[in-house]
Amino acid sequence: MLRIGSARAAEIVAAKPSAIAPDANNVENVDIGNAPYLVITLKAAVTPVRSPQGTGECCGRTGYDAGTGSSASRPADIRHRMPWLTGSGLLASYSPRCAVANPRISTPAVTRAMVRAGGDVFEQTEVVEMDHQNGLFAIRTANRPQMKAPVLVNAAGGWAGSISQHFGETTPLFSAGPPQFVTEPMPYVLRPSVYAIEGDLILRQIPRGNFIFAGYPRTLSNEDGQHTFVPPQKTLNGMRAVSRHMPGLRNADIIRVWSGVEGYLPDMLPVISASEATPGLYHAFGGSGGGFKIAPAVGECLALQICGDTVSIDLSPYSISRFRSPIRKSQKLAAEFDEASEVSLAGHFEAEPPDHL
Template identity: 40%
Template sequence: MNAPALQTPARRLKTDVAIIGGGIVGASAALALRQLGHRVVLLERDLCGSRSSGVNYGGVRRQGRLPVQLPLAQRAHPIWARLPELIGTDGEYRRSGHFKIARSESDMAALEAYADLSRDFDLGLQLLSADQVRAQCGPWLGGAAVGGSLCPEDGQANPRLVSPAFARAAARAGAQVLERHAVHEVVHDGALFHLRAGDGLQVQAPVLLNCAGAWAGALAAQFGEPVPLVSNHPAMAVTEPLPAFLPWSLGVEGGGIYCRQVPSGQLVLGGGQAEPVSADALHTRVAAPTLGTLMQQAIDLLPELRHAQLIRTWSGTEGNLPDRQPVLGPSATTPGLFHGFGFCGAGFQIGPAVGEVLAELVHSGRSSTPIEAFAITRFPSPAAVQTPLPGAHR
């Protein structure tokens, strides 16, 4: 991040809301809270947007989400359209369309069922037959497709631009955004949270937002709300520039490869089997066998990639929960604590809406968007213990 977000803080800060985690959720919450008049201190261990929020695929899609997530996705949809006025950049966001390929008749039946299931949310889905796919796509798509589902207003953006821009916008709005300030300890005295971070910095606040991504489970567990959060890292790659041939952001029914072509001609690819990794592993890389599998899947789907050169690969650390749903909402054990984590690799599009929801919960105690399905109480919660955060937060 660039100035004005970076600051040299006093050794003691008192604020209305402290936020742990400077990804797209924490940063957008900081911005929304400032717009509501709350004082905010955001603490980020590294650089804002440098973890999963900044290294993800960049898909901005609603199609394919479970119905309980669609209210959040619909709330986020217009936010993306006004990024320039909100955060000062369009983040290379464009509504290119998101096309989900069916590779079998059962896949196509699943896409048809989803179109019926999501009809009340007005996603504008268009079901395409094999002939329609060939007519629209020409030779670039391999013979695996028997049809598909197009969501014309879904799209893509550059996460390396969008996520840090939310933090900069929050700083311009008056939030104290402190990068390279790892949180070492959090204690609640019944009224205030006391955070020790960075080089002796102490922060006091009556409200704390847990937006620490794959590392958020440690904080939740400290306050008696353990969750089965596991970490893994996806395989990501980008090709050399190629002639334009892929008009949509592309996914596959049932999972697997996903890809998009940016205006420079490069293809951004992701997918394959995400590899498990310890959250303590701050640096990740794509293993060679995983990369080979990814590229074989990509070539099977897009023969145009047969002779393409990869110029960069990367990964990140994602937090996943077994039901593939995030934790979003108030703590059940500790007044003033709110959680927003566990987005299972699908938090980029809904992130700005999640930030607004967290700000609403702080400001008024309720959200205008239904979030009951994401309550942390769906997991067992033994009694809280007040202990320093483990190594993942150091």
């Protein structure tokens, strides 16, 4: 089996069937930067469509049922636990056993587990030609011998649309990324990671004191699809947003800003399915900002499909065939992208009445 990752660096993973079959024993038990997880609902995030309080309670119950030890906190509890937070908190769900993973650290650990199971990783390997004949995919690269396999997994993130189109399946995928910021080192006061359910606050602090935060609105990638720059105005807006909830950060200096290139779809749902145009081709892209979080589940579902086993989850809502007809735009587009981005996207896909998911 071949899996094409980021098409810019064109990372290729070649794996044996045993390497993709789900096996918890193959994953390294390493420290991947876990931290207690706090989800908080804020007044600033109230919308007429959702009930933030109900959303927060649901989040807490879901986490508790999953074994994370989640507990809900009311405003008085929030102020007692986090006196540095303004009075905008409506409800918090605290999960001492829920983890926030650092992709930079955890991804290599998973990759090493795959290599131990018999797979190979070819980094900085540009794919220059793809073909499918006689039941085999042939992948030609710029610096390695041609590779062939009966199965190809398209997991190329923001570049996956060009691969699916190459094999006859067009999607309205577009590229964007969330702006992220790092402050100067400050006293270490924030142990849990803080996430606002409805939007503009994603915050954690590392032991050496730097605060790392991100939020909406997201930024569209450049037309070349290779980079996502963060305009200075978004840095200022981001600081204003975080200081509304944490006044102590109002005058903090920002020392670094960055973003990335992620794949988004107008319904904000991923594609997790076998190709309906090319036998042996499987798609896993369009996580719309949540791909890293759901990657283990997506990998398990596709591994079961590829190995011919039964998948207990209904994957039909994530089929690539849904783009054969107009789809509903998610209301999250308006919530997570600014007006300028929405205008730029207007001609990218056919408008449909928004959903309320």
